Amino acid sequence: MTPERLARIKQTLNTRQPDLSVLTDQVHKPRNLSAIIRSCDAFGLAHMHTVWPRDGFRAFRKTAGGSYTWVTTHTHRTMDSAIDSLKGQGHKLYAAQLSERAIDYREVDFTVPCTVILGNEVDGVSEDAANQADEHIVIPMMGMVESLNVSAACAIILAEAQRQRKAAGLYDVRRLPDDEYNRLLFCWCQPTVKRYCDDRNLPYPPIDPATGELIDGVGWMQGVRELRKHRTRWDELPGNAATAELKPD
Numbered sequence: 001m002t003p004e005r006l007a008r009i010k011q012t013l014n015t016r017q018p019d020l021s022v023l024t025d026q027v028h029k030p031r032n033l034s035a036i037i038r039s040c041d042a043f044g045l046a047h048m049h050t051v052w053p054r055d056g057f058r059a060f061r062k063t064a065g066g067s068y069t070w071v072t073t074h075t076h077r078t079m080d081s082a083i084d085s086l087k088g089q090g091h092k093l094y095a096a097q098l099s100e101r102a103i104d105y106r107e108v109d110f111t112v113p114c115t116v117i118l119g120n121e122v123d124g125v126s127e128d129a130a131n132q133a134d135e136h137i138v139i140p141m142m143g144m145v146e147s148l149n150v151s152a153a154c155a156i157i158l159a160e161a162q163r164q165r166k167a168a169g170l171y172d173v174r175r176l177p178d179d180e181y182n183r184l185l186f187c188w189c190q191p192t193v194k195r196y197c198d199d200r201n202l203p204y205p206p207i208d209p210a211t212g213e214l215i216d217g218v219g220w221m222q223g224v225r226e227l228r229k230h231r232t233r234w235d236e237l238p239g240n241a242a243t244a245e246l247k248p249d
Helices: 003-015 030-042 079-088 127-132 150-167 178-189 191-200 217-236
Strands: 017-025 045-051 072-076 092-096 114-119 135-138
Touching: 003 178, 017 030, 017 079, 017 150, 030 045, 030 150, 045 079, 072 079, 079 092, 079 127, 092 127, 114 150, 178 191
Parallel strands: 017 045, 017 114, 045 072, 092 114, 092 135
Antiparallel strands: none
């Protein structure tokens, strides 16, 4: 971990907006989902929400350009569960939807906790989700086509959200909670160790925030080896394979 890389990671974390997010409603094209994730990263969003499309959610790495690593993506089975979760966090919901009550996207307040709801290009935002939205927003069109690609619309709307939040000073102070900041700092500084721990259900080892390196990598690895030995011995005992749950000291 070079000092320059660590500084960039910390700067990115320091400008992340935990209370600005995007919710996709049955956006099923992987390239669109991936482009939306990239926009979320580019404009400083910490979280993106998506309702699983009928054929399942996945983002193509080659399209996302690795940005899936930098944005925490939450998947929901239904729009109702996603909306309930976001409203429970105090978010206003702005649905990108052409309707009689739709207003220019620049007229809503993006400095409050809020989520932009985006539908797929064929059906748009579902009727029930649109009814639950606090506002319907549109991007004024001056050409012959009636709508933009969903990922392009996302980028335009988030650019306005960034402009408003930057003017309000919301990018000038760190806004991520300490626990989320420290977790992401570890995950971004130590992606290989993160994958190792996730694959083996191990707690993350402590890192030195000044360097991004493990505080005691050798000692931690020795502890992991001992843990795996104990787990193997315990699992070999009759009836204990499903209940063994040892953690390193």
